Amino acid sequence: MSALEDFTGTKTFSGLLGYHLRRASVLVMADLTQALEPLGLKPAEASALFVIAAAGGITQAEIGRILGIQRANMAPLMANLIKRGLVARQAMDGRSQALRLTRAGAAMHRHAMEATQAHEQRLFGHLSQPDRARMIAQLQRLWQSGED
Amino acid sequence: MSALEDFTGTKTFSGLLGYHLRRASVLVMADLTQALEPLGLKPAEASALFVIAAAGGITQAEIGRILGIQRANMAPLMANLIKRGLVARQAMDGRSQALRLTRAGAAMHRHAMEATQAHEQRLFGHLSQPDRARMIAQLQRLWQSGED
DNA sequence: TATTGTTATACTCTATAACTATA
DNA sequence: TATAGTTATAGAGTATAACAATA
Numbered sequence: 551m552s553a554l555e556d557f558t559g560t561k562t563f564s565g566l567l568g569y570h571l572r573r574a575s576v577l578v579m580a581d582l583t584q585a586l587e588p589l590g591l592k593p594a595e596a597s598a599l600f601v602i603a604a605a606g607g608i609t610q611a612e613i614g615r616i617l618g619i620q621r622a623n624m625a626p627l628m629a630n631l632i633k634r635g636l637v638a639r640q641a642m643d644g645r646s647q648a649l650r651l652t653r654a655g656a657a658m659h660r661h662a663m664e665a666t667q668a669h670e671q672r673l674f675g676h677l678s679q680p681d682r683a684r685m686i687a688q689l690q691r692l693w694q695s696g697e698d
Numbered sequence: 699m700s701a702l703e704d705f706t707g708t709k710t711f712s713g714l715l716g717y718h719l720r721r722a723s724v725l726v727m728a729d730l731t732q733a734l735e736p737l738g739l740k741p742a743e744a745s746a747l748f749v750i751a752a753a754g755g756i757t758q759a760e761i762g763r764i765l766g767i768q769r770a771n772m773a774p775l776m777a778n779l780i781k782r783g784l785v786a787r788q789a790m791d792g793r794s795q796a797l798r799l800t801r802a803g804a805a806m807h808r809h810a811m812e813a814t815q816a817h818e819q820r821l822f823g824h825l826s827q828p829d830r831a832r833m834i835a836q837l838q839r840l841w842q843s844g845e846d
Numbered sequence: 847t848a849t850t851g852t853t854a855t856a857c858t859c860t861a862t863a864a865c866t867a868t869a
Numbered sequence: 870t871a872t873a874g875t876t877a878t879a880g881a882g883t884a885t886a887a888c889a890a891t892a
Contacts, residue, residue, distance in 0.1 A: 611851075645851070
């Protein structure tokens, strides 16, 4: 056991769930970023595609609320997806625009979902299905408790 | 159930552990940042104090390796803690310097640990002790698998 | 009055490169 | 050659403020 493992294994951090949550999240995001890079997608862009695929006709402001992304930051993100022909707009009323996947966007969505599932399997595959489900439920309750 | 909860509750994201890990981590870091703000500490600074308290005489490069912080980013962080009189340096050899908490630093460390424990209790107190221990063990194995 | 979409901008965090002094 | 500490800097992600158009 190296000196580094020794320290991180002491009571200094071993009792702090938030610390391990953060370190794990950093690792997972880095791996997901790599997994999506061949598709030319960033995690936030892939997430937006996932939401549109599940809820065609949704507005970008609503996607932002679901994903925790500011309206101001959704604008360039969505402009990029539209410019690349993955998402199409359709006027609902004078200020809202319904978003749908194009054919290319639907294909990209499938590839992104496959890459994401493979990534999840790679990182979390060693966990049993009940362990995974329990952790998801606990984490979801946690972050949704901060949603108002 | 609102439209937002409905979407985040669908199979789109509910099966993705990485997504919930990320959302939870963001919430936890925001809460910890607030909890430490009255002390004038940022999470990274508090973590450095924790490491020094547990391992007096350690160098800042080693702290960086433990916490996953680049050497280049440790320099201004540690300079700030020293300028505030929380940490003192002591030459080991011509290039390495042993770090120790000053009296003020030890007091700050206690306050930071108390604030952190209260924060953890506030966010994770609803989890049973076995649940908490299991989650910590699983997350730790996960992020440490990416350490080389 | 509130909301959508947008632009501009600032701030924080993190990563890279380069340098010196020393081992 | 490798490491400690430092500086400068660039990039990404996120936050705030303001605006026009519309509900």
